[in-house]
Amino acid sequence: MGNYRTKLSRSGCDEVAVNSGKRSRNNPESESPHCNIKRPRRAEVNYLPNFPRGEDASSLERLRVQVVEEVSKMDKNLQMIERLMQTTYALRRKQIIADNPSQSVKDLLENWSALRIESQVCAEFHRITNINLRSKFYAELDKHTPRLLAVYRQKAARTGKTAEALRSIFSAYDLLEQCDVNHRRTAALRALPVFLCEDDSAFFRTWNTEKESEPDIADLAVGLLTMVNEDPSSPVQFSPARIAIVLEGDIVLNDLSYLADAFLMLLGLMYALNICYPKKLIHTFHFIQKVIMGLDDFKPLTPRLLNLKNDLLGRV
Incomplete structure (x- = not known):
């Protein structure tokens, strides 16, 4: 098996041949074999x-x-x-x-x-x-949402900036007259980066379409733009006018109804266009990839993700 990849490359397997032609004894001027793999x-x-x-x-x-x-x-x-x-x-x-x-x-x-x-x-x-994005995402998210919300509320009962931010989200969630599955999904996803102590201020943007002619997204590499028709009464919009996906300052999809739909499409676009996860939300997207979608890359979870996963599964 020592030269198996070499034989695959010579036979024309693109997935292996794309990394061939690196620096070697016969090609001393080529790039390093560890560069741009x-x-x-x-x-x-x-x-x-x-x-x-x-x-x-x-x-x-x-x-x-x-x-x-x-x-x-x-x-x-x-x-x-x-x-x-x-x-x-x-x-x-x-x-x-x-x-x-x-x-x-x-x-x-x-x-x-x-x-x-x-x-x-x-x-x-x-x-x-080879995974159905929509059915897998919604099925697993709905399965974990009750436990996620319970874990968030336990954290919100404590002190500190994270607990205060979670309380702000749940104060808006608890005021909803009718709480349906879309609202529960929104609470679970919106509170996820807060619970993981990640800075989501640049990722989530709000556009008041009545007061602002253009959204402020020129510097936004990857993010979600919530469109509202009036001043938001809380940091979470459970019933926005629309939600748009922004990639490199350009609105890609702009007719999404709920936050879960936006996360779903954003994950699909990241895979389709081979886009890296935002550095400030790396734990959030790794949780969605590995725990929600079950796409394991055989790298160990970070301690904070492992603790959350164990809480969801009821492990000690």
Whole structure:
């Protein structure tokens, strides 16, 4: 097995060949073998597949143009878009990971405009991980929400800045006249970074559409923009007008109804576009990835995530 990856690379396996050609005795001027390694980081199953049999870059590029043309139509043929996106998956991953990994999100979404459609974000996540994004996320979140809320309330009963922030969230939650599943999901997700002692001030933004003509998102790399029609009465909007996903200062999706929907689509876009998690919310997204979605990258959980997971499972 010592030279197994070398044989895979020579046979044309793109996922291995993408890291070949590094510095060696025969190529002393090449980059370091430990530099810019491109490999799955978040339990991706189909990270960098080969082109389908009988297809090459030029033929798949023609199909990509067809996708852009179909998406631009008012009456979109979603079945055709799905079929074309499935066929061009290998080309898309090659462009995102190998050819130009530093390409801006805006340029990527211009080339692959179908990734602005919610159904295609979920389909792309399934192509990468073989997991149904929507059903898995909601099922696991709903399973853990009662215990999460109980753990949050225990923390809120203590003293300190974290407890005070949690009390502020639950004071708004407890004032709701009718608490449905979407409100419970919102409370569970909105309080998660607070409980994990992470700074979410830059991630969550609010846009008062009646008083402000444009949102303040120019400096926002990854975040969620809550749109309200009046002054927010609390730091949590359980019934916003809309929620938008912002990537590199550009609104990607802007017609989401609840916070859980926004987290769902954001996770799908991060996988589809190979975007790193925000550094200030790294624990929050690792919890969603590893505990909620069950996508284990075989790296140990940090102590704070492990403690939370044990609390959810009722372990000591």
